[in-house]
Amino acid sequence: MYIYCWYFFIFAFLGWCAEVTYAAVRQRRFVNRGFLNGPVCPIYGFGIVIVAFLLHPMRETFVLLFVCSVVLTSALEWLTGFLLEKIFHSKWWDYSDKPLNIGGYICLQFSLLWGAACLIIVKWILPLTQRLVDWIPFGLGVALLIFFTVLLLSDCVATVFTVRGINRQLRGLSLLAEKLKSDSDKIGRAVSKNGIWLAEKQADMRLQYEKLLQKHNAFTRRILKAFPNLHSMKYNEQLRLLQNKIREYRRKKR
16 A cells, blocks of 8 residues: 555546646646646546556556556546546547547557557556655655645545535526626617616626626636636636637736
8 A cells, every 4th residue: 555655646646747747738828727826637647557567467468558558547547637627527538539439538559558658658657656665765755645645635625615606606606697698688679767776686696796706716727727718618708708808817817
């Protein structure tokens, strides 16, 4: 368990480094690409732990190791994407434009890439990682793992609250937008004093809508920057408006 915990944190960090490097090459700027705020991508850590634990007996059989790695990592990526969508009502990545994809959660191109990466990691990098971990005194290693775990759990809680806050904000924007549209139709049909009252009410709701749209903190901006293609299953139009407001905010801050 001790070495697997180290595998998790080491490869969660290395996976984050890979994501950041990939984004930096494509966008020519630093982007924290992780779901969490800290420098970790837990899906990479879990992936390597699962592969190391289940496929260690196959490390000498390249073809079998590669095939099983493709299957296991693809299953993990599909399950992670599916659960994130069901829990947060948002699609965090989408491979729908890639050939041979399944629900946009996984595609053959990246599944083969993960398989090849796991082949290299299990065969050569894990033994090296174990030797490096062995150099750490056991007591210090346990203390570090506890410290990293506390940080990770704190980050998870903060991120979940941030994402739930974004969803509440999008829901509020959607309700206000629907109410504004409904009252606009009523005003168009009204010619009495009631119509003037509705117009005043609508002006107040427009002000509420604009204030809610301007409401965002550093955590919200970080999440939406990390996932520019984030797709909300319920409030995608409002999400796009919020993303545009945050882009305007960043341009003014420069």
